[in-house]
Amino acid sequence: MGLRWRLILASLVFLVSLMYALPSVPVIGPALERVLPSSKINLGLDLKGGIHLTLGVDVAKAVSNSLALAGQDLRRMAQDEKIVVLRPRVVGGTALEFLLPRADNEAKLREILARHFPQLSVGQPQAGEGGQLRYVARFTQAEVKRIEDLALDQALRTIRNRIDQFGVAEPDIRKQAGNRIQVQLPGISDPRRAVQIIGQTAHLEFHLVREDVDPAKAVLPTGVVVLPMLEKDAGHSEGRIAVERDSMLTGEDVADARPAFDNMNKSYVTMSFNARGARIFERVTGESVGRRMAIVLDGKVYSAPVIRERIGGGKASISGSFTTAEAQDLAIVLRAGSLPAPVSVLEERSVGPSLGQEAIDSGVRAALVGAAAVVLFIGIYYGVSGFIANLMLCFTMLIVMAGMGAFGATLTLPGIAGIVLTIGMAVDANVLIYERIREELRLGLTPLAAVRAGFDRAVVSITDANLTSIIVTVILYQFGTGPIRGFAVTLGLGIVASMFTAIFVSRAIFEEWARHCGPKGLSI
């Protein structure tokens, strides 16, 4: 390639880099917003402050929940066909067990199963006491997979909804392998609340209370369960209450929920149902006047008011001993929908915004001091050539910044370390070339011939040496998480950029210089 073309290409790269690097510069960026590309270097959470969460979705629980539902459906459908199916229950989280008291119904049951429950694979029945048949059914592999995927997707959607309600700028929520969800919330000041809102399942149900059953009794009648109850005005200590197992209505039918205050200035949550919910609610309250209705959230009874009259209009409220913030958060999770399966926090990292700023400050300081030391050292050691090497170093840094801006890469604290390290290692290519040129000059070559030979010979070594570093960088990127990826990106960009500036740009400059320097020789 001709010298002129080299210089033109180098200038072009310079201009494009400048264009992509400038938006990330704090003062200049905003001023030139209209002309420059909008992509900026993102700051990682460790620099900006914020919270990083890895959530594990308990998909096994979702599978066992679906299995329990299938059991209830089966019983109801069998009932419609005048067959009695007894005690469907989930065993070990993966198998549904149920009893058929009359063996002569077997064929009919088979037909129901085949028609309505193709997702269940049912084993051969075993004969039990009194002519009963005991069945064990499991979901097919495909169904398990489907439920798991669905649960994960729904969890993702729900969490996204909840975070939207919470009002975080630029949240990052994504699925990860192994039923994990990664959530990044920059600039959150109260991580405690964020985790609570995200992690709360908020599975809302309405159950009728069974006053006739003593919750302390060991043996309960069928269809009755005992739930813990948060007692009003007694802090959050727990009592117990017996309720009917099947819920009348769940949170799925809640259309909206808002925090409110009663006349005692206590917080409660009002909610309105969708059309279906309103219809059911009206019917049930009409049928059960005088009974108590338990409002159950995540398996805990929040309140159990007495139904005084048929409640139309589709409105209900949950009172409990809420603080204002608790009522607000509860309203958020009710609005945003419930999580299909319990979600646990597997990893939490939160960084205060002040600490992030400190990290940026010290990182930038280290980078500046490191760069200054290297620039001084190289300048003194190589004279004018050192000056060129330093120019190349600045060019390299510009390309790194532009690359990060253009790709929307995230700058993390280790990323800053990567940049500082690049400053040290970027001069390697120049050093290799200069040492070669010095050798060639000592052999008595003219400056131009020495420059050419020096570059030619050094390029092989530079490529070999940097390729191994690039291999390491790629592996770090592939296997690293969060901040480490940031490190790999800056280091990788630094290596490639330093190769370009040292081999391509500085060669053009040197050849031009050697051509004009005459008998004085190169300052190298």
Add this chain to the structure above:
Amino acid sequence: MSFTFIKHDTNIDFIGKRYWVYAVSVLLILIGIISAVWGNGLKMGIDFAGGVIVQVQFQEPVADEALKKGLDIPALPGISTQRFGEGGRDYLLRFSSAENADATHLRTTVMEALTATFPGNTAEIVRLEIVGPKVGADLTNKALSALYYAILLIAVYISGRFEQRWMAGAIMAAALWGGIYVAGLTGLGMGWLVLLALGITMAVCFVLRLNFALGAVVGLIHDVAITVGLLSLMNVEIDLNVMAALMTLVGFSLNDTIIIYDRLRENLRATPDLDMAHLINKSVNQTLSRTILTSGTTLLSTLALYFLGGGVIHDFALTMLIGVVVGTASSIYVSSAILLALGDTDFYVRLVQRKEQYERPGEHGVV
């Protein structure tokens, strides 16, 4: 103006003094092993072991003893405190158990304990990290996989590039991959698999006489072993940042090794009648200024990181500092010296005289 540190005609007898360096290397590795097995042990950070770190910042500096005493309550099991950064206002609190660690609960407990101990001195939680055991195990596996793939790719690259034996490199990769796959079926942990991978790589390199690759891989293991040993001795926690530094130092040390190897190959072509020790000495001396300069500038910027980069990056910088020194030494005394032990000049001359299509003609020999 311009300088030279190293006169161009220096001829230091590096290879002649190799036994001294071997002794130091062996000593350092032994110290590392002793420290790791019988001494402090390898302190795995919460990234890998799982656990809890809370960084608190006080309004005013506090006394170490008072802090330790104030936080030594049953609600906060297995706590250790460590001063962090300058000024005595920041402290790292570590808790041993991550099982069922509930961040909300933890925050409250820590804040209550701190308020009770230092009533007039408000503290703030500026950083909190909880890594559950599952995620810790995941990160460990990822880090070890990274090591494994690094070994694999680098070994293949070097055998292909330096010995023109891509086929042998491919055989080695297949052996490595197959070996690890089979070993993986036995349910061995990833740590053992990586050790196994190292063993297989070295054995295959030895059998196929891939001396350059063997030298590079042994040098790499040498660097990592010494650095990790010294980290254990200094009681530095191995976290993700340190892991990244270890990978970077692998890249850095390989850089150095390859520059010397490159020069050696050139010298093998130019003066094939010299004996191997001379050739290695010549190559190391010729690249010495470059080695010192590059290591020097890297050291400069690493020192800047170490002293100015702030607490979080401190261990990263420390690891790199050790690595730069050890890596530079190993390129000369381990990676190059192994070539001398494993073959004679003829063997290497034959190697480099294989097809040379990847280089431009007329590039070698005295111009």
